[in-house]
Amino acid sequence: MTTDHRRLTRNGSLVRTVGTGVVLAIGAGIACWYWWRGPNASQETNRLQQKEEEEHRKEREKEPSRCVIVTKTLSEMKDFDWQKFLKDDIVFIVVPGETFLDPSQGFEIDPKVGYKIIRCDTILGVWSCVKSLKKDSLIVIGDEVEGGIPDDISNFTKNIRDVKSKEELLTIFPIPF
Amino acid sequence: MESRILKEYKDSRSLQSQYILALDPISTDDLTHWECTIKGPLHSPFANHTFKLRIDIPQTYPLTTPICKFEPFAMPHPNVNFETGEICLDILDTNWSPVFNIQYIVEAIVWLLNEPNFKSPLNLDLANLLRFDDLKAYHDLISYHLNNSAK
Numbered sequence: 129m130t131t132d133h134r135r136l137t138r139n140g141s142l143v144r145t146v147g148t149g150v151v152l153a154i155g156a157g158i159a160c161w162y163w164w165r166g167p168n169a170s171q172e173t174n175r176l177q178q179k180e181e182e183e184h185r186k187e188r189e190k191e192p193s194r195c196v197i198v199t200k201t202l203s204e205m206k207d208f209d210w211q212k213f214l215k216d217d218i219v220f221i222v223v224p225g226e227t228f229l230d231p232s233q234g235f236e237i238d239p240k241v242g243y244k245i246i247r248c249d250t251i252l253g254v255w256s257c258v259k260s261l262k263k264d265s266l267i268v269i270g271d272e273v274e275g276g277i278p279d280d281i282s283n284f285t286k287n288i289r290d291v292k293s294k295e296e297l298l299t300i301f302p303i304p305f
Numbered sequence: 306m307e308s309r310i311l312k313e314y315k316d317s318r319s320l321q322s323q324y325i326l327a328l329d330p331i332s333t334d335d336l337t338h339w340e341c342t343i344k345g346p347l348h349s350p351f352a353n354h355t356f357k358l359r360i361d362i363p364q365t366y367p368l369t370t371p372i373c374k375f376e377p378f379a380m381p382h383p384n385v386n387f388e389t390g391e392i393c394l395d396i397l398d399t400n401w402s403p404v405f406n407i408q409y410i411v412e413a414i415v416w417l418l419n420e421p422n423f424k425s426p427l428n429l430d431l432a433n434l435l436r437f438d439d440l441k442a443y444h445d446l447i448s449y450h451l452n453n454s455a456k
Contacts, residue, residue, distance in 0.1 A: 219449060243445075243449050243451075243453075244449065245445070246442060246445040246449055247441050247442065247445055248439055248441060249438075249439045249440070249441045249442060250437045250438070250439040250442070252433070252437045252439070253433075253434050253437050253439030253441075253442035253443075254442070256430045256431075256433045256434050256439075256442070256446075257430070257446050260428075260430035260431065260446055261446075
């Protein structure tokens with residue numbers, strides 16, 4: 129073997145070593161990039177989700193608080209996703225004799241919001257609850273409440289919406305069946 | 306007054322009670338202002354909740370009654386003003402006797418949570434629910450206020 133041939137062989141293996149090194153370095157770099165980007169990307173997604181939820185919460189807080197008296201028509205809207213509304217500043221007061229999201233009838237309510245349903249044994253109890261809660265707005269189908277809406281209720285809530293039909297109710301709770 | 310309070314303070318160190326979780330002066334330098342943590346009685350709408358009481362001892366104690374209040378907007382009860390925490394209880398008013406002490410008062414308040422009296426209300430709406438015998442609404446409305454104020 130000549131000296132030139134040995135030099136060429138040495139140079140060839142040097143090129144191969146350097147080449148392999150470069151390929152490995154690039155591979156490691158790419159792996160590191162994906163490894164770093166993965167958790168950061170999910171962190172970014174979480175951050176965006178949290179921001180969105182926070183904005184939604186603030187939006188809800190701006191909305192006036194509502195007290196809804198659950199009478200026959202509203203209680204019969206069984207396929208309606210009421211749990212979505214329970215996340216708002218809202219209270220459902222169920223009149224005597226009506227069942228509404230009743231766990232004994234198989235409804236599962238998130239315990240974090242289930243306390244927003246108040247069930248009454250008397251109609252006088254319904255109005256005592258309305259007075260105690262002092263929400264911004266009262267939504268009620270007055271014709272379905274025994275004895276109608278008492279005159280003094282306007283002293284305890286800023287706005288009384290006396291709903292006349294199911295269609296009107298659907299404009300207040302606009303979620304399709 | 307000072308020796309009486311000092312004795313009550315010493316007694317409170319060894320206090321063992323099912324419902325009184327803590328009963329301490331706010332500062333040991335001044336034994337006229339106390340804070341108490343009580344547990345809601347079992348079988349009452351207040352079970353599984355804790356409540357703070359503020360007790361202020363007047364200079365004329367024990368001849369006159371201490372002033373006891375819940376925290377504002379924390380205690381929905383027929384005999385408690387929800388906004389101020391003021392308590393309507395006979396031993397804190399006309400039926401006070403110098404033989405009563407701070408621990409006795411707190412025990413009486415715990416008892417009151419389980420035995421509301423709708424005839425002397427400071428929360429008219431809750432008292433009316435008892436008057437109408439609407440116990441379902443009574444429990445649910447208390448639960449609403451407790452959960453809502455906890456947020």
